[in-house]
Amino acid sequence: MLRDFSKLETFLTVVREKSFSKASAKLGISQPAVTQQIKFLEDYLDTKIVERKKNGIKLTKEGEEVYRIAQKLERAIMNAEKDLFKIINKEVTFVIGASFTIGNYVLPDVLNNIKEAIKNDVLIKVDVSENVINQVLEKKYDIGLIESPIFKEGLIYREWMEDELVLFSNSPLPKYVRKEDLYNFDWICREEGSHTRKLVSEVFESMGVECKSFNVKSEVSSSTAVKLTILKSPKSVERPTVSIMSRYVIAEEVEQGKLYEARIKGFRIKRKFYIAYLKERKHDAFIEKVVDFLLKLKK
Structure with missing residues (x-):
């Protein structure tokens, strides 16, 4: 008798993600483990339920029936879990650890939606980011949202x-600037050791741009400080004061016409944001709901 739901959960995830590899990432187990669990179900049922295709997966007729039954079991388990929460009636605060750009400029707009x-x-x-990850491991944060x-x-x-870092100033900039133009600006930079500075330095190095030749007016310790310093800098068309920062950080000021953004011709500076949580809590109802909500935001 099939006593645990984990293998059916793996099957449901494969179907919903339409991929063994995506199911592996979502469940936090290896792809061979996903394949092994599907094979266990097929051996147990003595029938083929999933067929792999070039563009994903396809359920067999028997697989469609298993999917229907597994969904019914999943709903029953979720309803039972809700009832257990009512009995326990525990008053807890769900804690999200977030790196500076995410915590200050992405989450505030959706915080109430997460609560709901x-x-x-x-x-x-x-x-x-590193402190956020350590706090998740120490179970002080429920999930971590990081940019490094x-x-x-x-x-x-x-x-x-997906985040993009752009050049910006309080003086008008062309839509695209040449890499040679970077030497003609005054710069406000993040401090040594910051992930943003490291990422930008790596991109500049790949472009053949020498950051040491920049005229750096000051170094500051946060993205907010960079933005405020640029806003308060003297405006100059001939020699603008610039920096490079996430578009999320400056979005409001760009929309208001207080700041101007530009890209470097032929180059895009992009990075991924990540959601992180403990493997042992992958079945936690709160975490599942928050993660599902956040993943929908990227669309």
């Missing part, structure tokens, strides 16, 4: 939103 999705209080703690790919054992990582 899980019917629970939500607290956001803002810190550098710091991967550690015991965690599930889900690719989330």
